[in-house]
Amino acid sequence: MSDTFTMDSPQPRLLDQTGQGVIGTPMNRPDGPRKVSGQACYTADAVTEGVAHGVLVRSTISRGRVTGMDLASVMSIDGVIDVITDPRMIRNPAQGMAGEAPVQPGDAVHYHGQPIALVVAESFEAARDAAQRLTVHYETEEASVTPEGTSASETDDPETAGDFDAAWQAAEVKVDLNFTTPSQAAAAMEPHAAIAEWKDNSVTVHSSLQMIRFNKKELADTLGIDPSQVRILAPFVGGGFGSKLGLGPEAVAAAIASQRLGRPVRVVMTRQNVFDCVLRRSETAQRVRLGATQDGRITAISHDDTVSNLDGEGFSEPVSQASQFLYGADGLSFTQTVARIAATPAGSVRAPGEAVGMLGLEAAMDELAERLGMDPVELRLKNLPDKHPMDGREYSTRRLADCLREGAENFGWAQRGAAGMRREGDWMIGMGMASAARSSMLVKSASRVRLTGDRAVVETDMTDIGTGTYAILAQITAEMLGLSPERVEVRLGDSDLPGASGSGGSFGANSAGSSTFLAARKIRRRIADLLGCAEDDLTLQGGRARGLNRDMALADLVQEELEAEATIKAGKTAESHFSSGFGAHFAEVAVNEWTGEVRVRRMLSVMSMGRILNEKTARSQALGGMIWGIGAALTEEMQNDQRDGHVVTRDLANYHVPSHADVPGDMQVLFLEERDDWANPIQTKGIGELGISGAGAAVLNAIAHATGHRVYDFPALPDRVIAAMEVEI
Amino acid sequence: MKTTLTVNGTQHEVGHDPRRTLLDTLRDDLGLTGTKKGCDHGQCGACTVLLNGERVNSCLCLTAMHDGDEITTIEGIGAPERLSALQRAFVERDGFQCGYCTPGQIMSATAMLKEIAEGSPSYVSDDLDAPKLSDGEMAERMSGNLCRCSAYPLIREAIAMAAEVKE
Structure with a gap:
């Protein structure tokens, strides 16, 4: 039987009270041995x-x-x-x-x-x-196979807050920039x-x-x-x-x-x-307008875009998503146009919206800082709004300022110096940074937990697509039931099992993690009943149950299987509070003066993304996202034939995902402690997409710093870098 | 047609279509599905195996051309309960996420460590006679193995860790 818990109020931090001590630890993936030996069955x-x-x-x-x-x-x-x-x-x-x-x-x-x-x-x-x-x-x-060539397009009414036009007119310092990003796979x-x-x-x-x-x-x-x-x-x-x-x-x-x-x-x-x-990420054409006062207070933000899709597909890349909540202004305006073209349809690819929208937004922020003669970190610190600028919701938690400061400190940002000044032979060296933001969600999800003796089984149709679901569901259950994680078997990816959120939108751990937590919590209550104590008096640790002077091994106490199923869904906290992961990316690049080749030399990202359930798998997710950022900034570009729309770059030799040689060994991730009580009962935020959100912009801003010239059509392929360097400024 | 292969020390005679790749023979005829198909065009490295001790993309090998050859696949490196040092290091360092490219990364790394030990230089070697195992060497030599989850830095940490264990 599954009753549904609705997230209507902030939740206590039970996972900080339990005593097993496995939550958050960098536990190895339980599925790891099968994956490294070729025994995992795809x-x-x-x-x-x-x-x-x-x-x-x-x-x-x-x-x-x-x-x-x-x-x-x-x-x-x-x-x-x-x-x-x-x-x-x-x-x-x-x-x-x-x-x-x-x-x-x-x-x-x-x-x-x-x-x-x-x-x-x-x-x-x-x-x-x-x-x-x-x-x-x-x-x-x-x-019509190109957004430029089609007459069929739909433009939404602008989404606005305040009076953008008035704020833009009055702004003392302005940037008005156009960016393009290609389709990505x-x-x-x-x-x-x-x-x-x-x-x-x-x-x-x-x-x-x-x-x-x-x-x-x-x-x-x-x-x-x-x-x-x-x-x-x-x-x-x-x-x-x-x-x-x-x-x-x-x-x-x-x-x-x-x-x-x-x-x-x-x-x-x-x-x-x-x-x-397979659904691609849409190409985008973006116009970003930022207006500010002389002293660097942003007063006007507009981010308009054109994306494409096939007729009958409801999805459109939400390009300006982060631009709507990251910085505050007196007037904000966002307008999207969807061009209908006869080409491979578009859909969600890792961090739809932020992944490409933040390239435009954060590159524009960098250029605004330059115009203001302000440090890019300072500009961001000065413009963090108190509430969601579009709808007035409170931020559940936001440690963006801490991420920016810690990142600058740890990266050695103070040594950055003026643009175009640092050289090593033919290589121009530069540093860039960008904010990271990716909104976080809770989606309806169900799990079942069964306990016999000191062995537990978790069952849900949730998937592990490399994200670490096998690890974190074992850790949550082990933590709640006082078991070693090896005593927890996690069964996933079978539609006969309780229906989870699935993996997407960075909501998998939030959602399936919470339903597993709630099912395990029900088992805890049943154990308390068996032991004859109140749940609050129960301690589960090391396979033993203690409470009210009783201390028993679960193996003796739980002789008949206990089974509990739980479902969670979003509620009132999502209406009152806006949950998002935040962070700051820093990158150092070398740009070859003659070839335009860009090499990323090191990256550091500082992130606050709620409770970290597994430090090891979380770090992997963050790193993966950052490297996707390198790909978006430097190499990834899907090309379609302009006559019939066919995909020209239809294999991995022509569509360039980052390889080992594109990625430096010096890739650092720092997590700042955080608990999001408004998000879900395990206090987590999404992780899988924050790493990419803004990462590419840090690389692109580093190119601008290295060379003193900007690329506006991404990725920054060598020919585009050379062309940018030839522009007189 | 028929071809005799020795795979992980066991001899097999396989009957096959002349167009059959070594990859499909391993996976579908011999049931060794640890070797993965990511592109079938030699672009991703997921199908890397050892052919007479050298790493190759098995999707680019026609089975018919390998009569009498010795093949080592991931199954020949170590099973879950008896992993090799490299496999253990991948688990410890989280040198994978989805795991799909992982058998190829491990086969490729196994051969790469041997290539460096034998003094075979790469494009980035400072010393062409005695290349050293550095992060740059690994990045260069492992670039035929794509990982879309992008575990690259952790893969190289794992390889370095395993190399230290061996020394």
């Missing part, structure tokens, strides 16, 4: 007897209709079983938390690279060969994959997905069956970063093919499929 590894292999066929037009396929052109290939088209197939992955079928286009083609059929064969080689050879006939239509190392098998009237699908509770509904709705007929398994997910939030075409195709052929079918996207049809 989707494509779960091969069963008699499996057939499917390869998706992509459209090679940008808009129109499939009028026919020459099946004879491939059915003669040895091993080919079937070429499947089906009205239930989907155009693209579901958006995060959709919970319903994505667009099912039938024979319509809406973008170049759209999956239009599945070839199934006895071998992968035969299926791949046939998918490439299949002759498809189309009726083509005209289509999540590019998780594990390609999207599914293995489907039907038994009776139910389908079991292994698929690499982040949000099982939603994905189950999406698949049921797509296939036109009841959710009770669907089971989804994702015990290990090889990275997601948003790209696996929603059910994908490979899972639907595998399910349909398996039903039709009466045998298990595996569909693994080729890396090229992944670039073609």
Whole structure:
């Protein structure tokens, strides 16, 4: 039985009262030994007897209709079983938390690279060969494939607070800057994959997905069956970063093919499929206007943007999200335009909004500081608002000022000096900084905890996409029940288990962590009953229960299994208080005078993100985000052909994610202690996305400091750096 | 067609499609799924194995070309209950997150340590005759192994830690 706890009031810090002492510690991941030995079972590894292999066929037009396929052109290939088209197939992955079928286009083609059929064969080689050879006939239509070229766009009413126009007019010092960022790919190392098998009237699908509770509904709705007929398994997910939030075409195709052929079918996207049809991060065009008084008080903030997406997709990259709550002003205004284009649809990629919006905002802040003749750290410290500037909510906790000061101190910011002055041979050296901010959420989530003796099991359909869920749920449960974490088994990624928030939006630990905490808390109460004491008098530690002069081993006390399920959801605290992680990024770069090459020499990020549940996995998440920032600043750029929109950079040799050589060894993370009582009963904030938010801007600002020149079109590729250096100032 | 391979010390005769890659043979014919497919084009390194002691991208190897060869996969390095020093260091230093690229990183690092020990220089070596294991050397030599979770600094800490244990 699961009753629901609603987060209506600040919660006491029980995890600071318990005595086991494992919460927050840098415990190794319990799933680590399996991962380093190749024993962790990812989707494509779960091969069963008699499996057939499917390869998706992509459209090679940008808009129109499939009028026919020459099946004879491939059915003669040895091993080919079937070429499947089906009205239930989907155009693209579901958006995060959709919970319903994505667009099912039938024979319509809406973008170049759209999956239009599945070839199934006895071998992968035969299926791949046939998918490439299949002759498809189309009726083509005209289509706009670039935001600049389309006439179909929607502009929202501005979101405002105060009077921006008046504040802008009156501002003594102004910057009015335009920035662009390209489309980016999540590019998780594990390609999207599914293995489907039907038994009776139910389908079991292994698929690499982040949000099982939603994905189950999406698949049921797509296939036109009841959710009770669907089971989804994702015990290990090889990275997601948003790209696996929603059910994908490979899972639907595998399910349909398996039903039709009466045998298990595996569909693994080729890396090229992944670039073609998995949701990308939209390109952005941003205009940032900041106005201030002579002494550096910001009076006007405006951040307008244009992003793109395909028709029928509700998502639009929330570019100005952080600009709306990071700094205060007398007048603020934010306007978004969504251009409708016939290209790979856009969706959530790690820190949608902040990841690219903060590149513009924080680069503009840097330039404003320059105009004011102020230190960039000082400018930020001077402009921290008392309340959320747009809606007046209180900040739950915000240690941004501490992060800025600690960061400056630890990084050696005082040695920065004037722009363009430090050289080492052909290399110009510079330092840059930026604020970090990423709003934090609580999403409805359920967990079950079972305890027999001194062994506990946690069960939830939550996923671990590398984030450390296996570790932190074991730690929370161990802490609450006074157990060594090795005595806690965590079962994840199975839709038969209680439905969690899933992994996304940095809310996984907040949400699934809290529901696990609440379920474990119920078990604590039951233990107190067994021991005959009040919960407040109970101490659970080292596998023993103590209270009111009794002291018993759990192994003796809990002879019959105790089971409890709990659900949490957001409530009134989310309306009264705004929760966000905050931090400060600092970077030092070297820019080659002749080649324009940029090398990041060191980075430091100081972050306050609520209670840290596991210092080790939290640090990994933070570092990962910072390195994504390096990628966004320097190398990552998805390019589409300007004629038909097809993805040109559709493999890892052409889409440049950071590699070892792009990342210095000197990457430091400092966490500042914090408890967010308004956020959830475990006092956490999201971690997975704060690291990227603003990180790239610190690198870009360091380039400006090194060279005395700014790049406005990101990433700062060598040719753009050289062009910037040739601009007379 | 048929090819004989010795994998982790065990000889196998596999029947296969001529187009079969060593990666797919290992994964789908021999059930050694620890070796991962990330790109199938030699761009990510997730499929790294040792071929007669040298690291290779197994997705770029056709099975048919390796008759009689000796292959070592992650399964041949160490199981969960008896991990190698390098595997233990990866766990200790959190040199991974999602874990998908990890077998490739570990296979690549295993060979890289041997390459440095044998005095094989890289593009960044200060001393071409006797390269030393530095962070810069590791960054250069491990750049064929992508990690999108971006555990890079921790991967290199883990490798350095394991190298110290060995010395």
